[in-house]
Amino acid sequence: MAKFTDFLEEKVSNPMARLAEQRHLLAIRDGVISSLPFIIVGSFFLLIASPPLPESWAITQWAADNAAEILIPYRMTMFIMSLYVAFGIGYNLAQSYKVDPLSGAQIAVASLLLTITPTVIDELFYLPMEFLGGSGLFVTIIVSILSVEIFRICKQKGITIKLPDAVPKSVSRSFEALIPVAIVIVLMTLITVVIGVNLHTVVEKLAAPLVTAGDSLFGVLVPVFLITFFWSFGIHGVSVVGSVARPVWEVYLLNNGEAAAAGEILPHVAPEPLYQWFIWVGGSGATLGLVIVMILFARSKYLKNLGRTVSVPALFNINEPVIFGLPIVLNPILIIPFIITPIVLAIISYFATSIGLVSPTFIRAPWTLPAPIGAYLATGGDWRAILLVLVNIAISVAIYFPFFKVYDRKMVDLETEEDNTAP
């Protein structure tokens, strides 16, 4: 057993975790994460525009009549999320190369804007905002990385205009960026204007299989398994898997948000809030059920004490104390339910959502909310989401119970042994 876990950790888990630390993946991750406050706040205007209240109420009527105005904050944040993400990726990637991050962020934004062309109506210029939302996210990632790479190569190879040392730093910095900015703008103009390629339609076609796959049951189960697999070795699974999967999850969330704003059927089952509220109840591994079992049934003094101290963080989905305290890490008894429970919950939640028992998620609520509240908000105020969370908690209690009892008995034996040998 020990040999097998050593093998898994050395050959599988560690190399994969290191892969997620790769410079560009890290920049994408931090770029997307930096935009989350705008998604969280922006998405709540979707809820305000169609409040979860009876249709006959005056406030519901008022919201329906003024939806276009109410949604303006949403349109300027979540609806054009890619603009914020481009800035974030450009900033973080430039910083990782130790070149001026602000220039990197600005170059990334410019290259994204140059993938779309304004239309002219009555001598006024209009940008097609839809390309700056969910469907533009993959293009954003590609052009942000490309443009910052050009910027840092120019900088590192000395292809810049250098001014004498006497010139103030802020002035010389903007001159240093001149040549790379020129290269990026000319290149993007060539692609979009001269050749006339719409990168968004090209990339959308290329990414279509990935977008379909990630929204299937299998596409949900793979990250669910991998995340608890990493945690079984004590490595932050969401942080590793999310680095790769989050851009796709964000596309689902943004597309669902756009559909909700337009009053259409939500196209995707699996934005990240599906995982967050229905599967990771109490944290990765659905450990709220385990904590409940621990509080109700623990006989071991240590586990009883631990159950009490971890109960409050568990309500807010913070479960490192559970994972390292019990521990679950490298614990052959508890790893089994730790991996099985989320898979069962994922299957139930996926089907409940895809056959319409529960609304798909389209709002991003802060992840530290208790799961029933988070699920209610994320589904735009669907009370059935609360029921599903409660059912999922009950199931996780049932799966964790027998395994916990075995472990508890082992701990009690250890504790009596210690008491007996103590002087």
Place this chain on the structure above:
Amino acid sequence: MKKVLFVCSGGMSSEIVVNALKKEAGKHGQDLDVKAVGSSEVDAELDHHWDAIMVAPQIRHRFKGIKEKADEHGVPCGSIPAQAYNPLGGPTLLKALNELIS
């Protein structure tokens, strides 16, 4: 007073462990100022003159990168032992910290 920086993924879980450490330090009359941050905030924190940086076990794949930066600033950097990363881990935690600082 010693200033200690705890680093985890988002700065949430280490906050819980920070309390365990402070409590234990209080018992021994040690005065500690401990702050919990997420791994993306480390760069910004490095200039703030820490006496030690401790990295949570779940982001140990990031330990090397954080340690390199800490070394550049001459700050001792160690990992938090996995078995101490919970609200009852205070004693082990304080021991690890004192070994790192001394």
